Amino acid sequence: MILTFVRWGRSLALRIPADFARQIGVDEGDYVQANLTVDGGICIRKVKWDRRAFARELETMREVMPMTQAVTEELRRGARY
Incomplete structure (x- = not known):
């Protein structure tokens, strides 16, 4: 199947056929992870959002970026004068 990229604002979008979406089990609002492959392809996989992993990532960011004013x-x- 050949698909076409279309402009979506300042980005490009690729529409995935409904049959493909059903087969991999994704629906509107689901999270996916996209990776570039060695041969120049794109690999897209459904991921489950992990609240604990996100919290750990935020904690790491807080350590790297100290609180300032x-x-x-x-x-x-x-702005005051």
Whole structure:
């Protein structure tokens, strides 16, 4: 089957036939992971969103990016004269 990319805002979108979606068990709003393959292809797999893994990822980000003064507060101070 040959599919065509279409413009969707500033991105490109690829429509997946309903039969394909049914066979891999995806529906609107489901999460998928896309990877580029060595030969230049795209591999798309359905993934289940893991709340615990997401929380661990956020915790790691907090360690890397320490809390500083809020940007909005800095902007507000700069706007005052």
